[in-house]
Amino acid sequence: MQQTNTLRKNTVMKLFDEDRALDEFDQKMDLLNKETDINKQLQIFKEMQAIANNVSVLKGWPYNARVFWDKEAFFWKQRVEQRYREFILKEIITRINESAKRSILELGTGNTPYLKEAINLDISHDMLATIGVSERVEIAKIDNHDGYENNTIKRIQANVEHSLPIKDNCVDAIVAVFLCNYIERIDVMLAECMRVLKDEGKIVIVQSFAEVDNYHSLLEKHPAKELTLILRTILNELGFKTQIDVKDVDKKTIVFISATKS
Ligand SMILES: C[S@@+](CC[C@H](N)C(=O)[O-])C[C@H]1O[C@@H](n2cnc3c(N)ncnc32)[C@H](O)[C@@H]1O
Incomplete structure (x- = not known):
């Protein structure tokens, strides 16, 4: 029982962490789009990759097309007027x-x-x-x-x-x-x-x-x-x-x- 509770707690903690990481990722996406300096763009890209490596739904981002576009599904409807x-x-x-x-x-x-x-x-x-x-x-x-x-x-x-x-x-x-x-x-x-x-x-x-x-x-x-x-x-x-x-x-x-x- 104790073991099951700990497992459940750890899973919930992991989900919270992933949620936070996804929010951070989205903020960096905005920053990347606003940034004009190529060196700063590369830095933001590296940070996004580091986040992606730790979030299960982003494993393989950006070069795995399915992962990239799954991530984009939430935003896409607003992209084209x-x-x-x-x-x-x-x-x-x-x-x-x-x-x-x-x-x-x-x-x-x-x-x-x-x-x-x-x-x-x-x-x-x-x-x-x-x-x-x-x-x-x-x-x-x-x-x-x-x-x-x-x-x-x-x-x-x-x-x-x-x-x-x-x-x-x-x-x-x-x-x-x-x-x-x-x-x-x-x-x-x-x-x-x-x-x-x-x-x-x-x-x-x-x-x-x-x-x-x-x-x-x-x-x-x-x-x-x-x-x-x-x-x-x-x-x-x-x-x-x-x-x-x-x-x-x-x-x-x-x-x-x-x-x-x-
Ligand atoms: C830029 S969006 C355009 C979506 C839509 N045609 C529109 O005009 O709103 C590109 C779409 O192509 C899909 N896509 C990208 N690579 C693909 C592939 N290799 N096979 C099938 N679909 C792909 C993406 O998942 C995404 O939904």
């Missing part, structure tokens, strides 16, 4: 309107999906777990889309840098927003898109031209300005018919890459 999301959604719909009636796959959905009826695929369990129907962008304002009444959320936890757990030739459209700059093996991801898309199916990739903040740059694999070229080259090599549109919204520049499987 709603007016940008609405703009992006409108643009996506104009690009996939004709091809996509039923089977749409959203890659790297995070916890704020653009398309209500899509299958949400993400590496992060916590992102997928915190998708809420009421927080979705109101697709009905823009288009009377099929499936609006259907509130079932479809989720797949998977890594786009590996084979997707989806059959060949069965998807009408794929959407990937603010994902590709974090993907090392873009060629694998796009080859998988080619495999799962039906003939004439379309992929719409959305990327910002702006640099990400200091915190997200820890995991970024391709800077925004090079990414469009990389994507276009791989899509063309795979045999997609590709179209690139660059749009300005307020002070941001957003790139829409649409590619059709021919």
Whole structure:
């Protein structure tokens, strides 16, 4: 009995310590984003790594993508303003309107999906777990889309840098927003898109031209300005018919890459 109580006490103490460490970690995340001096940024990064080594949910941070994005799940909803999301959604719909009636796959959905009826695929369990129907962008304002009444959320936890757990030739459209700059093996991801898309199916990739903040740059694999070229080259090599549109919204520049499987 005595032993069980001590064990319980130690577990509770450990949880308190981890909670405190997580708060400290979040404060350092803010500091890192505000800091402009590279040496000070490195110092903060080292301190964050030291905290991460002692907190079970942060083991592997920042280079383990699943750990990184699970940690981000709590903050992500506030990172992109709603007016940008609405703009992006409108643009996506104009690009996939004709091809996509039923089977749409959203890659790297995070916890704020653009398309209500899509299958949400993400590496992060916590992102997928915190998708809420009421927080979705109101697709009905823009288009009377099929499936609006259907509130079932479809989720797949998977890594786009590996084979997707989806059959060949069965998807009408794929959407990937603010994902590709974090993907090392873009060629694998796009080859998988080619495999799962039906003939004439379309992929719409959305990327910002702006640099990400200091915190997200820890995991970024391709800077925004090079990414469009990389994507276009791989899509063309795979045999997609590709179209690139660059749009300005307020002070941001957003790139829409649409590619059709021919
Ligand atoms: C910057 S967030 C964008 C989220 C969402 N698309 C949006 O526009 O709000 C990147 C998302 O991609 C997911 N992700 C990152 N690497 C991934 C991978 N290798 N496979 C699947 N999802 C990944 C992350 O978990 C995260 O939810």
